[in-house]
Amino acid sequence: MNLDQALQTFIVESRELLEDMEGALLGIRDVEDQSASINAIFRAAHTIKGSAGLFGLDQIVEFTHVVESVLDRVREGTIAIDDPLVALLLGCSDHMGGLIGALAAGQTDRDAAADERAAPLLQRLRALLGEAPAAAPSAPAATPAAALPAADAEGPTGADHWHISLRFGREVLRNGMDPLSFLRYLGKLGEITGLVTLPYALPALADMDPEACYLGFEIALKSAADKAAIEGAFEFVIDDCQVHILAPRSRISEYVALIEQIGEEPARLGEILVHCGSLTARELEGALSRQKESALHQPLGQILVEQGTVQPAVVDAALSRQKQVKDHKSPEGQSIRVDAEKLDHLINLVGELITAGAAANLAARRSRNVEVQEANSQLASLVQEVRDSALQLRMVKIGATFSRFRRVVHDVSREIGKDIELQVRGEDTELDKTVVEKIGDPLTHLVRNAMDHGIENAETRVARGKPAHGTVTLNAFHDSGSIVIEVKDDGGGLNRERILAKAIERGLVEPGAALTDKETYGLIFEPGFSTAEQITNLSGRGVGMDVVKKNITALRGTVEVSSEPGAGTTVSLRLPLTLAIIDGFLVGLGKSSFVIPLEMIEECIEFSTETGKDYTDLRGQVLPLIRLRDTFRIEGSAGSRQSIVVIKHAGKRTGIVVDALLGEFQTVIKPLNRMFGQVKCISGSTILGSGEVALILDAPALISQTAQREMERAKSAGAPSREIQSSTVGA
Amino acid sequence: MKQTAKTPSRKSKGAATPLQIDGDMTIYQADELKQKLLGTLAGPAAAVQVDLHNVSEIDTAGVQLLIAAKHAATALGKTLTVTACSKAVTEVLELFGLVSFFADAAASA
Numbered sequence: 001m002n003l004d005q006a007l008q009t010f011i012v013e014s015r016e017l018l019e020d021m022e023g024a025l026l027g028i029r030d031v032e033d034q035s036a037s038i039n040a041i042f043r044a045a046h047t048i049k050g051s052a053g054l055f056g057l058d059q060i061v062e063f064t065h066v067v068e069s070v071l072d073r074v075r076e077g078t079i080a081i082d083d084p085l086v087a088l089l090l091g092c093s094d095h096m097g098g099l100i101g102a103l104a105a106g107q108t109d110r111d112a113a114a115d116e117r118a119a120p121l122l123q124r125l126r127a128l129l130g131e132a133p134a135a136a137p138s139a140p141a142a143t144p145a146a147a148l149p150a151a152d153a154e155g156p157t158g159a160d161h162w163h164i165s166l167r168f169g170r171e172v173l174r175n176g177m178d179p180l181s182f183l184r185y186l187g188k189l190g191e192i193t194g195l196v197t198l199p200y201a202l203p204a205l206a207d208m209d210p211e212a213c214y215l216g217f218e219i220a221l222k223s224a225a226d227k228a229a230i231e232g233a234f235e236f237v238i239d240d241c242q243v244h245i246l247a248p249r250s251r252i253s254e255y256v257a258l259i260e261q262i263g264e265e266p267a268r269l270g271e272i273l274v275h276c277g278s279l280t281a282r283e284l285e286g287a288l289s290r291q292k293e294s295a296l297h298q299p300l301g302q303i304l305v306e307q308g309t310v311q312p313a314v315v316d317a318a319l320s321r322q323k324q325v326k327d328h329k330s331p332e333g334q335s336i337r338v339d340a341e342k343l344d345h346l347i348n349l350v351g352e353l354i355t356a357g358a359a360a361n362l363a364a365r366r367s368r369n370v371e372v373q374e375a376n377s378q379l380a381s382l383v384q385e386v387r388d389s390a391l392q393l394r395m396v397k398i399g400a401t402f403s404r405f406r407r408v409v410h411d412v413s414r415e416i417g418k419d420i421e422l423q424v425r426g427e428d429t430e431l432d433k434t435v436v437e438k439i440g441d442p443l444t445h446l447v448r449n450a451m452d453h454g455i456e457n458a459e460t461r462v463a464r465g466k467p468a469h470g471t472v473t474l475n476a477f478h479d480s481g482s483i484v485i486e487v488k489d490d491g492g493g494l495n496r497e498r499i500l501a502k503a504i505e506r507g508l509v510e511p512g513a514a515l516t517d518k519e520t521y522g523l524i525f526e527p528g529f530s531t532a533e534q535i536t537n538l539s540g541r542g543v544g545m546d547v548v549k550k551n552i553t554a555l556r557g558t559v560e561v562s563s564e565p566g567a568g569t570t571v572s573l574r575l576p577l578t579l580a581i582i583d584g585f586l587v588g589l590g591k592s593s594f595v596i597p598l599e600m601i602e603e604c605i606e607f608s609t610e611t612g613k614d615y616t617d618l619r620g621q622v623l624p625l626i627r628l629r630d631t632f633r634i635e636g637s638a639g640s641r642q643s644i645v646v647i648k649h650a651g652k653r654t655g656i657v658v659d660a661l662l663g664e665f666q667t668v669i670k671p672l673n674r675m676f677g678q679v680k681c682i683s684g685s686t687i688l689g690s691g692e693v694a695l696i697l698d699a700p701a702l703i704s705q706t707a708q709r710e711m712e713r714a715k716s717a718g719a720p721s722r723e724i725q726s727s728t729v730g731a
Numbered sequence: 732m733k734q735t736a737k738t739p740s741r742k743s744k745g746a747a748t749p750l751q752i753d754g755d756m757t758i759y760q761a762d763e764l765k766q767k768l769l770g771t772l773a774g775p776a777a778a779v780q781v782d783l784h785n786v787s788e789i790d791t792a793g794v795q796l797l798i799a800a801k802h803a804a805t806a807l808g809k810t811l812t813v814t815a816c817s818k819a820v821t822e823v824l825e826l827f828g829l830v831s832f833f834a835d836a837a838a839s840a
Contacts, residue, residue: 205803210761
């Protein structure tokens, strides 16, 4: 085996496990049943320790071992999981991440500096362990099952092993599965201390189908494995088998429930439980009399009603189980790891394919051979599908990125002493992996900024009649070919006057200039702009909002701020869905061709306007026009049949005047050479089927440039503002 | 391995009938095995002694058939006991907790 490769797998898996661990730690306060989260945390530490041991990574093993010991106590219930412990464990998970990171960087020897960093953590962990035995209550420790209503006054049973009740379905053997192998596997998970085979459904020999399975088992298993691991043993037969698992020291009532659920002769089953050692004879007596009592005193209907009330819990359990199975499967069973390079190569090839396809299409049309044209159009639609699936491969859900911010919010809220909660919406929204990778930093900055500057301190909030704890919301959704990511806080909103004052002080704005709210808020993205009165160690570190804007612009995206005094600020990032290939719409202008991203186009209409006006009437609404011929100084006079392409961006409609509409075109975006870096309103180029080059219009830039130009013109001419113009047109 | 069961031609009335099973006792032989067991139980002998010392492999289907045969014997007022086991059979019967069930003449499960 290639050890290097195995080590890489270890590193990747450990990182994922640490992410899971972090997620579980951060979410532990919000979940009702903590046992699942605790188990997930434990499993992460346990697995990392085990795998690290295989590679002889002693430093990781030693540290993780102590963490695991503490987690073990947490699982037993002897150490309560509270905020300080969560913070400590987060620190531990960071340290483990650091060790793994060092390993990934090629450092396999023991690192003394890391040991030093580990020391304070270890000290606190050991303190917990040292105190734990003394603090441990002599009363039965809480088990994971203790999450059940405490009102159930019955004490737990004495058995310290799992009780597993199995009823195999008829088809198990025929499906190639043998209960024997499951029992053997259980034997590996722990020690089977008692087992009773139940031929519960076995018909007479003459009548039986010798290939069907009629057996059931009651098993007592002494094992340190958790419920998920035990359930995992039956994963392959789960559809064909009834499995009931009772945790060690379950309550008698749970055994009663088990007996009722299985619905065979209660007395017989009870004896079996005694036989297995899961119940003592006395406990059984109590259980049966309790069951009898309830059966005697309640009419059947009432029992049924009671069963009805039991159901939600059962449904819940089933759902969480299902989720567990799903969660369990999604990373392993349903996805494969592919080298990002291979994927990029594929996308490049698809790009070439599209360009070649366009050339073939052109040739086919020229040939005037119907057969060739038909074959070609079929090919073209296939190419389009291939393109879509290939691009889909690069799409990832934004949820993973968002959940990283739970940690950021958790840490920062501690650091600055504000109680802030993170809400996440639209986690399933997909976007290109490259985009995801690049928005991490800008988003972090925005979130920190919202927490630090946006949300007021608790007293102010209470004084303003808002809940004491602040909320930062991350939201993502698709909107006309782009993805919009919003970072929203429910803080005090931006201070318009202060921004203006600062902007004037910095010489960004002329004193006395009349700016709209939007323009004013947009100023915070100017380089070197910061209104923070006090510089904390979060913001004001030289990385300003201007960097955010630069990063987003580099991705062909835009940033917008809206704010309401006293109610909060929302920063919206608008990004293209993909960076490689788009559906374009080809337009002609003189001898040149331009591509407009199809997703932005709303409609195409016939050109009509009064001469010299830069707007037209679109069903009673004003539609500002951009004359590409003027913008790009294209020579020659306009054709007799100009058209208007109506595009929509960020909620605004604009018409682009072109000479000819040439139809849809699959556009492979080729970046422009750096030499043309300063060129405005062009976002890239593409190659047409004929081999000619077409430029891709950067519509957002076009719109904003036109808007700016108009405003300047309006200002300099002292002309009536746009609003007044529009009313004239409307009238 | 092919499974064979030998029922001796000499039938001593009332005495125990030995039934030796060789080879595998798995789902692949289950049907054949069922017929053998039924045939033996239909015989006149009041006691059937099953000898499994030559069984190389047994699975759940095999064990299940033995349990059913034991039940059938009890229903007929006869007894069925396992007199000898191979290592493979012992391991499985131990895992299933059925050793004493097959060793005792009286059926208890």
